[in-house]
Amino acid sequence: MLKVNGLTYLHENDKGVSNIHFELDKGDHLALIGESGCGKSTLIKSLYGLFDLDKGSIQWNEQKILGPAYNLVPGYPKFKHLSQEFDLMPFTTSEENIQKYLSRETPEKNKKRSDELISLFDLDDVKHQKVKTLSGGQKQRVAIAQALAKPPELILLDEPFSHIDQFLKHRLRRRLFQFLKKEDITCIFATHDADDVLPFSDYTMVLKDGEAQDFRTTQLVFNKPKNEYCASLFGDINVIEKTKFNLEFEDDKVLIFPHEISFKKVSEYQGIIKSTYFKGSHYLIELDFNSKSIFATSQVNLKLNDKVYFDFDFERIKQRLN
Numbered sequence: 001m002l003k004v005n006g007l008t009y010l011h012e013n014d015k016g017v018s019n020i021h022f023e024l025d026k027g028d029h030l031a032l033i034g035e036s037g038c039g040k041s042t043l044i045k046s047l048y049g050l051f052d053l054d055k056g057s058i059q060w061n062e063q064k065i066l067g068p069a070y071n072l073v074p075g076y077p078k079f080k081h082l083s084q085e086f087d088l089m090p091f092t093t094s095e096e097n098i099q100k101y102l103s104r105e106t107p108e109k110n111k112k113r114s115d116e117l118i119s120l121f122d123l124d125d126v127k128h129q130k131v132k133t134l135s136g137g138q139k140q141r142v143a144i145a146q147a148l149a150k151p152p153e154l155i156l157l158d159e160p161f162s163h164i165d166q167f168l169k170h171r172l173r174r175r176l177f178q179f180l181k182k183e184d185i186t187c188i189f190a191t192h193d194a195d196d197v198l199p200f201s202d203y204t205m206v207l208k209d210g211e212a213q214d215f216r217t218t219q220l221v222f223n224k225p226k227n228e229y230c231a232s233l234f235g236d237i238n239v240i241e242k243t244k245f246n247l248e249f250e251d252d253k254v255l256i257f258p259h260e261i262s263f264k265k266v267s268e269y270q271g272i273i274k275s276t277y278f279k280g281s282h283y284l285i286e287l288d289f290n291s292k293s294i295f296a297t298s299q300v301n302l303k304l305n306d307k308v309y310f311d312f313d314f315e316r317i318k319q320r321l322n
């Protein structure tokens, strides 16, 4: 079990992370999200023991995780940290990079694991190629496979798919997170991409200016966002003031997703279409309502400057908030 209590680490310029608290059980997956510079990498590096904390503590089962002042070689053997600058041996092949980190097992078992990882991360075509000749995305895949060669208890991934193209990304992340669950490996990963977070994390922490704005199950973080910043990390969001819309909600402001607003033949709300955006499965429509932008979704495209009626899907909103 991982217990983080009041973790604070500030760089020389006083930027970093402050007063972070959370606990995870074995096999849990935690996503760290937040705008660029909010402290995701600093938190990940602190958890790996790369910094001497200013305050607070990190405990992995019975072991206290300490920084470089207490460790000749910073980092913990039971943990793997995959940084944004993945650390590979450039003059050896992809396969050798993975094999070098395998557990001391029989040659048969080692070959089986190395083949499994090579296939899992679609590296068969480049397994005999020297790492220095690989593309950024291929190097990143070798680095993930290498981190899993000897199964860690906790894996810390900093933007694990940043170099991988969309085409491969969907398949690879499904495989990676399924593999981690299968092996009961605890995982903490930093990302900017809501599509990494929603399907693959049990818990989500939202960071802003080095502080945790939220830490709950991913479903709660998404369904009941604490504030506009937390909600906006998952996409466009409407901040609806109760009084302006004559709505009966407990809070003065309600955060409403575009898919919770639909177009009607008649309604008490009328807006003008300002912009439309093709999103593949639907259109995102930006309306002007009394000089305020409202985002809604539509299955068909709508004409710019047309006047349209819209309404809130109260059943859906109440279901989400309850």
Ligand SMILES: Nc1ncnc2c1ncn2[C@@H]1O[C@H](COP(=O)(O)OP(=O)(O)OP(=O)(O)O)[C@@H](O)[C@H]1O
Residues within 6 Å of the ligand: 011, 012, 013, 015, 016, 034, 035, 036, 037, 038, 039, 040, 041, 042, 043, 190
């Ligand atoms: N070595 C350092 N020295 C001084 N300041 C640093 C150092 N590393 C990070 N920072 C600062 O600490 C803050 C948090 O940085 P960090 O890299 O943790 O953010 P991040 O959320 O991972 O950002 P990104 O999403 O862009 O990778 C930033 O303001 C950054 O400029």
